[in-house]
Amino acid sequence: MEINKNQLLRFTTAGSVDDGKSTLIGRLLYDSKSIFEDQLESVSNTSKKKGQEGVDLALFTDGLKDEREQGITIDVAYRYFTTPKRKFIIADTPGHIQYTRNMVTGASTANAAIILIDARNGVIEQTKRHTFIASLLQIPHIIVCINKMDLVDFKEEVYEDIMSQFEEFASKLLIKDVRFIPISALLGDNVVNRSTHMDWYQGAPLLHELENMHISSDINKVDGRFAVQTVIRPQKEGFIDYRGYAGRLASGIYRVGDEVSVLPSGFTSTIKSINAGEEEVQEAFAPMSIAITLTDDIDISRGDMLVKTNNQPETEQEFDVMLCWLNNEPAKPRTKYTLMHTANEQRAMIKKVVYKIDINTYDRITDDDHLAMNDIARVRVRASRRLMIDPYRENRNTGSLILIDESTNETVAAGMIV
Amino acid sequence: MNKYYLNYLDELESEAIYILREVHAQFQNPVILFSGGKDSILVTHLAKKAFYPANIPFALMHVDTGHNFPETIQFRDDLIENLGARLIVGSVQESIDQGRVQEEKGKNATRNALQITTLLDAIESNKVDCAIGGGRRDEEKARAKERFFSHRDDFGQWDPKNQRPELWNLLNGKHFEGEHFRAFPISNWTEMDVWNYIKRENIEIPSLYFAHEREVVLRNGSWIPNSEYLQLEDHEEILTKKIRFRTLGDITITGGIESDADTLEKIALEVSAMRQTERGNRTDDKRSETAMEDRKREGYF
DSSP states (O other), rough: OTTTTEEEEEEEEEGGGTTTTTHHHHHHHHHOOOOOHHHHHHHHHHHHHHOEHHHHHEEGGGSSHHHHHSOOSSSEEEEEOSSSSSEEEEEOOOOOGHHHHHHHHHHHTTEEEEEETTTOOOHHHHHHHHHHHHHHOOOOEEEEEEEEEGTHHHHHHHHHHHHHHHHHHHHTTTTTTEEEEBBBTTTTTTTTBSSOOOTTTOOOHHHHHHHSSEEEEESSOOOOOOOOOEEOOOOTTTOOTTTTTEEEEEEEETTTTTTEETTOOOOEEEEEEEEEETTTEEEEEETTTTEEEEESOOOOOOOOEEEETTTTOOEEEEHHHHHHEEEEEEOOTOEEEEEEETTEEEEEEEEEEEEETTTTTTTTTSOOOOOOTTTTEEEEEEEEEEEOOOOTTTOOOTTTEEETTTTTTEEEEEEEEO | OOOOOOOOOHHHHHHHHHHHHHHHHHHEEEEEEEEESSHHHHHHHHHHHTTSOOOOOEEEEEEEOOOHHHHHHHHHHHHHHHTTOOOOEHHHHHHHHTSOOEEEEOOOOTTTTTTHHHHHHHHHTTSEEEEEEEOTTTSSSGGGGGGGGEEEEETOOGGGOOOOOOOOOOOOOOTTOOOEEETTTTOOOOOHHHHHHHHHHHHHGGGGSSOOEEEEEEETTTEEOOOOTOOOOTOOOOEEEEESSOOOOOOTTTTTEOOOSHHHHHHHHHHHHHHHOOOGGHHHHHHOHHHHHHHHHHOOO
C-alpha cells in the first residue's frame, strides 16, 4: 500500500433501515475485507439466532444497547475502512425526520453523501429531505444509489425513471456533483464488484467512485484564513522570544515572507516562520495544523485571524444565517446565546426569523417564527462584536457557527452564513 | 493530483493536534490519561508536536491497578522525565485499602471495573476538567458513538443518547462546576493507522509490543502472561512462547499473540494481515455484548 499518497475521504450515508442502508455499509465493509473474524463470528451467531440464512450484513453496524433492541440508529456512528487507494470514514446517520440533527452533524465534515433510494418506491419525501440537507451543508459530491435493483428485475427503465424524478426536484437545489448507481446491497451488485445483471449500466461500482473521485479541490485553497487557537510561548532556553500563533489553516496556502493582516485589529506584518510540529516548513496549506511567527511584535490572542492582506473576509456584527435547530428546547426570542465561530466566542441573539423551510417541499414559510427541534430557517443573527466571516458556500470553516444555550451549555443550533 | 493535499496520516495528525490545542484553550486543568499503551503514547507524542517548542501543557494521569507489567512502569517514568511533565497516579490499591471499592472474587476476578472509581476520584481530587484519552472509535461499538469532546456529568457518567452534536470543527467544551470532559483526539484512527504512524515517526514504545519469549498460560484462546497475580487452574499449564501484545492493560487481562514480529515494520505487516480485532484478546470486553457500553456509561476510559 502506498500509504504516503493515500487520501482520506469522509462520507455520510443517509437512509432508513428499510432502504438497506445498514446492509450497504455491511456490504462495503465485508467485500472490502474490513470485517474481522471475531466480528463475523458474532454476527453469524446472531443471524442464526434470528433464524436467518447466511449472514445478516446489517448487523455489522449495530451499536448501542437501545439501538439493538429497537432496531434503529439513534446517533451518528462512525465506521472505518481502508482500501489500497484511500482511507474512508463513514458517518452513519439515522434517516428518520426526528433525526435531522444527526444528519446535519454527519454531513458537516463529509466530502461525499450517499443517498439511498429503494428502487421499488422511487423518490419519496425522505429522499428530498436528505438531498436538501446534503445541498444545505454543501457536501461537494453526491452519489445516489438506487438500491434493491434485484427486486425490480434489474430493469433499466426503473433506474432511468428514478434518475429523472431525482433530477426534477434536485434542479431547485444547489448541487455541484451528482452521480447515479444502480445497486443491490443485499447481493453485492455494483457495490464493490461490478454487477453481472445490469450490462446496460456503463458506470463504475460504488467503491470505485469513492476511491477515484477528485477531492483535492474540496478544500478552499484560494482564500487565506487562519484563526489563532492558542499562543505558544515556551519561555525556555533557546526560545525566550518565541511567540507562535497556533491553529489549523481553514483555507488557503501560507508561505514564509507573505504579508498578513491581523483581524480584527487590522495591523499588518510578515510571516517569519511556519512550524508543522518540530519541523520548520516554507509553506503550509489547509487543513494543516501549524504555528506561525511574525516579524513584528503584535498583540494577538485566541480568536484573532491572520489573513492575506489582499484577500480579506467580511467583518460583520449582523448577518443572515441558515440555521438548523438541534435542541428539544425551542429557540427563545431575544435570548442571548454563546456563538462559536472558528476560535472565536461572542454572545449573540436571533434578531428575527426571515423564513422557515419546509424540508419536504422546499417551500418558504414566512408567517411562523417558532424554531423547534429539526427546524431549518433563515435568520438574522446579531453578535455582540464583529466577526470575521465568509459565506458558507465559499468556505465551510469560516462560514459555519454554532449556538450554545448559556443555561444548559448545550449546543442548540448550527448555522451556515449566507 | 497536485501537491497541496494531505495524505491520510497527515490529515489525522492535523486533526488530533487541532483537538489537543482546543483542549488547552478551553480547559483550565486538562490531563492525558496515560496507560503506557501505544494509544496514550501516541497522544502524548501528538501533544509534543502541538505545543512545540513549549513543553506539553498537560500532566499525565496514570490509573494504576497495581497489576502492572514492570516494563510499562519503567517506560512511563522514563517518558515523564524526558518530557519534563508532571505525573499523577491514581492507585486502585489505595481505593481498595480505603474501602472505596471491593476486590472482585473468583478465578476471573480483575481490577478492571475498579479502575472507574479510582479514575473518577483522581479526576475530582485533582480538579481535572478534561481528561484526554487514547480511545478510538474503531475499537468497540460503544466507542463508535463517542464525540471528540465528550461530556461527563457530576457523577462522571456518560449519556450516549443525549450527546452534544459536534459540527464542523467547532468543539463545545462548556461545562458546570464538578462536571468534566473526556477528549479523544485520535477518535478517527484505526489500529492500522496507529501502527503506520508509529512506524513513520519512529515513536518509542514499550518492548512488550515486540515479539519476545515469555511464560504464558492459554486461557479463552489468548496467551495470558504468568505473573504473581495469576491464579492457575488445575488443567492449565505454564508454557514459554514467543509472543507479543497487541494492546496493553492490566497484566491479568491482557492476552498476547504468538508472533515473530520484532520490528515496527514486521508489526505493521502483521497487523495488516490480522483477522481478529485487537480487543479480541481482552477478557474485559468478553464479559457481555454490552460490556464496554455499560462501563463507559459509569465513567470508564
